[in-house]
Amino acid sequence: MIDPAILEPLADDAWPARERKRLGGWRLNASSGYSMRINACWPLAAPDRDVEAAIDAVEAWYAARGLPPRFKLTDGVLAPADLAGQLAARGYREGKDTLVMVGATDGEGDPLVRLSFSADETFETVFTASAGDPEDGRERIEALGRMPPPACFARLDVDGAPAAIGVAALGGGFAGVFGMRTVPAHRRKGLARRVLLTLLSEARRQGVERAWLQVEADNAPAIALYAAEGFQPAYCYRYWSR
Known part of the structure; x- marks a missing residue:
């Protein structure tokens, strides 16, 4: 359907955070701490340093802003493949899925x-x-x-x-x-x-000619609305927090 490595940068740019930083392929977003998308690290490609050092840098960056560290992990994006395990070892746990759907305009x-x-x-x-x-x-x-x-x-x-x-x-x-x-x-x-x-x-x-949207995976009424208009599931993502 669509490679998330193509769509995710578009999603990040379409809903910009107040502060943004890059660690190689990791995108750090910070605002006031409410909307998760603009208050999370998006690992979309390899970081510019060792993964453990990159996680340390992410945690320090959010701590400096009085925000909890949060990672947005997306299916099909390997940045790196064992990142979830490394986060779990640090006490992070995954939240519920958000579904990305794509369709025609x-x-x-x-x-x-x-x-x-x-x-x-x-x-x-x-x-x-x-x-x-x-x-x-x-x-x-x-x-x-x-x-x-x-x-x-x-x-x-x-x-x-x-x-x-x-x-x-x-x-x-x-x-x-x-x-x-x-x-x-x-x-x-x-x-x-x-x-x-x-x-x-x-x-x-x-x-x-094409459109995408994000909807919580347990929001059956909204998913039914979008599916009725030709939108199909593309991939899921979820946030990892302590």
């Missing part, structure tokens, strides 16, 4: 879904409210502001109030779908599907 857009190329205040309000913790929401809004152009923001209103949102980051020949949120009172009404198809349609209009 097919489907018709919905004229009632509003599109823009930046996140307006209303979009940010829905996005922040869905985070639960205000600091978590603030970190995610800041990440939205760092997304490299072009990015497309979608919002669907019901009775004059925002009900569902989503965003697509375009880059590397793919559209990365992020931030799919539906206000609780409007769930199970097909609004997320309308937002998704509008984002995919806009990506197609801009010449992008």
Whole structure:
């Protein structure tokens, strides 16, 4: 389907952390400590030093920022193959799987879904409210502001109030779908599907033919929605933390 060694760098660049550092093929990301993707080390290729020394450097880098060290290990990425065992020996344990799905930018857009190329205040309000913790929401809004152009923001209103949102980051020949949120009172009404198809349609209009997204592997309703629109599982990743 797709080599994760190709897609993972695109995913890292599409949702940039506040601070970023490289240790050879290891990408270190740090923000405020909430969203795991931008607060973890992504080992995507060999580090620039011995693996044990690289783990030491990662732990020191996060400690200097008051953050716990965390590693994002991706199926099919050997960086190195025995990294999980070395982390386990240090007291790290793996968390639940996140599934990466890929599909085509097919489907018709919905004229009632509003599109823009930046996140307006209303979009940010829905996005922040869905985070639960205000600091978590603030970190995610800041990440939205760092997304490299072009990015497309979608919002669907019901009775004059925002009900569902989503965003697509375009880059590397793919559209990365992020931030799919539906206000609780409007769930199970097909609004997320309308937002998704509008984002995919806009990506197609801009010449992008393929899309990817990330969804927790136990989120059966979301996976069913994406599968119904032609998305297929590509690979999984999981975070290792102490």
